[in-house]
Amino acid sequence: MNGLSDRNFFLSAVVLYGVSTLYSALLWRRGFRRDNRVIYLLILAALGLHTVAMMKRGFSLSRCPVNNLYEATIFALWGIAASYVVIGLWRRLRFLGAFASPLLFAAGVFALMPGLDAQGPQTQDARVWGSVHAALVLLAYGAFGLSSVAALMYLSAEHDLKRDKLRAAFTLLPPIQRLELAIGRSVAVGFVLLTVGLLVGAVSLHQSKTTYAAPDAKVIWSAVVWLAYLVLLVLRVRHAQTGRRFAWSALGSFAFILLTFWSSNLLSRIHHP
Amino acid sequence: MPVVVVGLSHRTASVAVRERLAFAQDAIPPALQRLRETGLATEAVILSTCNRVELYAATDREPAAALEALRRFLLETRALAEPLTTELYACGEPESLEHLFRVASGLDSMVLGETEILGQMKKAYEVALQAGHTGRLLNKAFQRAFNVAKHIRTHTSIQRGNVSVSSVAVDLAEHIFASLAERTVMVIGAGEMSEKTARSLLSRGARGIVVTNRSVERAAALATELGGRAVPFDQWAAEFAQLDIIISSTSAPGYVLDCARLEPLLKLRRHQPLLLIDIAVPRDIDPEVNLLDDVFLYNIDDLQMIAADALRQRQEEIARCEAIIREKIRGILAPAAPGASPDPKLAYGA
Numbered sequence: 001m002n003g004l005s006d007r008n009f010f011l012s013a014v015v016l017y018g019v020s021t022l023y024s025a026l027l028w029r030r031g032f033r034r035d036n037r038v039i040y041l042l043i044l045a046a047l048g049l050h051t052v053a054m055m056k057r058g059f060s061l062s063r064c065p066v067n068n069l070y071e072a073t074i075f076a077l078w079g080i081a082a083s084y085v086v087i088g089l090w091r092r093l094r095f096l097g098a099f100a101s102p103l104l105f106a107a108g109v110f111a112l113m114p115g116l117d118a119q120g121p122q123t124q125d126a127r128v129w130g131s132v133h134a135a136l137v138l139l140a141y142g143a144f145g146l147s148s149v150a151a152l153m154y155l156s157a158e159h160d161l162k163r164d165k166l167r168a169a170f171t172l173l174p175p176i177q178r179l180e181l182a183i184g185r186s187v188a189v190g191f192v193l194l195t196v197g198l199l200v201g202a203v204s205l206h207q208s209k210t211t212y213a214a215p216d217a218k219v220i221w222s223a224v225v226w227l228a229y230l231v232l233l234v235l236r237v238r239h240a241q242t243g244r245r246f247a248w249s250a251l252g253s254f255a256f257i258l259l260t261f262w263s264s265n266l267l268s269r270i271h272h273p
Numbered sequence: 274m275p276v277v278v279v280g281l282s283h284r285t286a287s288v289a290v291r292e293r294l295a296f297a298q299d300a301i302p303p304a305l306q307r308l309r310e311t312g313l314a315t316e317a318v319i320l321s322t323c324n325r326v327e328l329y330a331a332t333d334r335e336p337a338a339a340l341e342a343l344r345r346f347l348l349e350t351r352a353l354a355e356p357l358t359t360e361l362y363a364c365g366e367p368e369s370l371e372h373l374f375r376v377a378s379g380l381d382s383m384v385l386g387e388t389e390i391l392g393q394m395k396k397a398y399e400v401a402l403q404a405g406h407t408g409r410l411l412n413k414a415f416q417r418a419f420n421v422a423k424h425i426r427t428h429t430s431i432q433r434g435n436v437s438v439s440s441v442a443v444d445l446a447e448h449i450f451a452s453l454a455e456r457t458v459m460v461i462g463a464g465e466m467s468e469k470t471a472r473s474l475l476s477r478g479a480r481g482i483v484v485t486n487r488s489v490e491r492a493a494a495l496a497t498e499l500g501g502r503a504v505p506f507d508q509w510a511a512e513f514a515q516l517d518i519i520i521s522s523t524s525a526p527g528y529v530l531d532c533a534r535l536e537p538l539l540k541l542r543r544h545q546p547l548l549l550i551d552i553a554v555p556r557d558i559d560p561e562v563n564l565l566d567d568v569f570l571y572n573i574d575d576l577q578m579i580a581a582d583a584l585r586q587r588q589e590e591i592a593r594c595e596a597i598i599r600e601k602i603r604g605i606l607a608p609a610a611p612g613a614s615p616d617p618k619l620a621y622g623a
């Protein structure tokens with residue numbers, strides 16, 4: 001055990017998340033008719049390894065391990081996995097693992113990219129504001145992640161209710177109206193957190209007294225994400241966008257974040273000096 | 274001292290016979306009292322529902338004689354002259370316990386796996402318990418029966434899904450709407466099936482009912498019965514903005530509702546979900562409307578297919594339930610009488 005690094009433990013956890021993702025495919029095919037213990041146990045085992053990885057990193061640094069993209073990502077993923085393990089104590093809700101597994105696996109693979117686990121120099125003031133900025137923005141992405149999970153559930157349930165009526169009648173998924181509400185609320189919460197987080201980020205940049213000649217890739221990317229979610233909310237509130245379009249938009253927006261988050265960080269001189 | 278059962282149910286007797294043997298609630302305690310005073314039983318519970326009348330008793334008499342005496346008691350108490358040789362069943366342990374567990378689990382019910390019987394059984398037991406007509410044997414037997422029923426409900430799919438068309442419609446509504454409490458239902462055409470479905474939705478909390486029919490009198494009568502209001506048939510579209518569920522069962526030869534008519538109305542609802550239940554044959558609603566966003570259409574075939582599948586799933590679970598019951602029975606009997614052979618089933622006239 002002592003010979004393995006924290007990254008090895010996290011790698012093992014990601015492998016288990018991968019196995020549970022494969023198993024999820026079976027649950028998707030069956031239409032979530034029954035609670036499922038296997039997926040719950042897989043994620044529980046992965047969470048154990050994930051926790052060991054976080055603890056080893058934290059003890060080696062003698063502080064909370066949220067100092068770079070790798071640490072921030074595994075911290076956020078740990079929160080999702082731990083939430084699922086608690087929620088999964090209710091047998092009826094264990095099927096949620098089929099939605100959490102792909103997210104945990106995909107984000108876990110990205111977190112393991114070597115470039116994300118780098119330490120950059122920071123001043124004390126910038127570190128404080130920077131930590132607040134990182135925490136708020138990560139929480140915002142967490143909320144957007146939840147909205148995408150709810151959107152995925154909505155689209156699955158809506159598809160069944162229209163086209164696979166037998167499966168719809170026996171599914172354990174919540175009513176689509178409740179899922180639609182969950183998408184809307186998590187997008188709204190995420191948008192508020194992102195707005196505050198970006199404002200704090202601007203203060204942090206001001207505190208560091210650093211000037212950059214060219215516009216930063218991550219700043220432009222953040223503005224695009226912020227604008228995309230603003231449009232999403234305006235369309236929803238002002239123009240009563242239909243549930244299905246809203247779900248697709250929430251899912252697409254988060255997919256954009258997942259696919260471009262790391263590259264925008266690597267291109268950013270502020271976030272990846 | 275064995276636990277025995279004598280009675281009849283929907284499986285053995287018609288409603289005409291069942292209603293004559295049924296006990297009114299206030300007639301049960303005196304009957305139990307008389308049963309114990311005559312020495313026929315040391316403990317007794319009478320279960321009387323619309324589908325069964327059963328007398329569970331613990332007796333220190335020889336089982337065959339006790340069952341015959343209990344059978345006579347049941348007929349005399351209800352003043353029945355006929356012997357009911359084919360309708361009445363009677364059995365001693367272990368069949369009596371197995372029967373008790375099957376009844377509590379809904380395996381012997383008309384609607385396989387239904388849960389109402391468990392509540393009725395608990396009530397019957399409570400009546401006997403309060404009056405002091407139960408003791409160690411029946412207390413143990415009934416408590417075990419309730420536990421087994423709970424275990425079966427938790428560990429098998431015997432109660433999953435709905436097996437009637439109206440319940441399936443309600444179930445689908447609950448998969449669409451977060452709550453039925455604020456939903457308004459419109460019934461187009463006043464058929465029996467649409468009335469049943471509307472009643473089921475109301476019983477699950479639907480807020481209001483609007484009835485429309487070509488015959489204004491029929492619409493008004495049904496609206497009064499359901500506690501809703503009637504609107505003229507040519508004006509039902511004016512109500513559309515506030516409707517969430519439409520049940521249609523007219524005898525119109527063509528579609529009452531199609532995309533061209535529905536699309537402009539959907540905008541009035543700001544894209545809230547709309548559930549359409551088409552029970553009519555020929556169909557009232559163009560199947561193409563199911564392709565519209567936020568519209569969910571189910572016709573009679575869809576509902577019957579879902580109900581049939583639920584029934585099939587429940588039937589597939591019977592073997593699992595019975596295995597659980599047999600295991601629990603072995604658990605009860607093993608410490609009491611190891612090696613003792615149970616009394617064979619004693620059926621009267623069967």
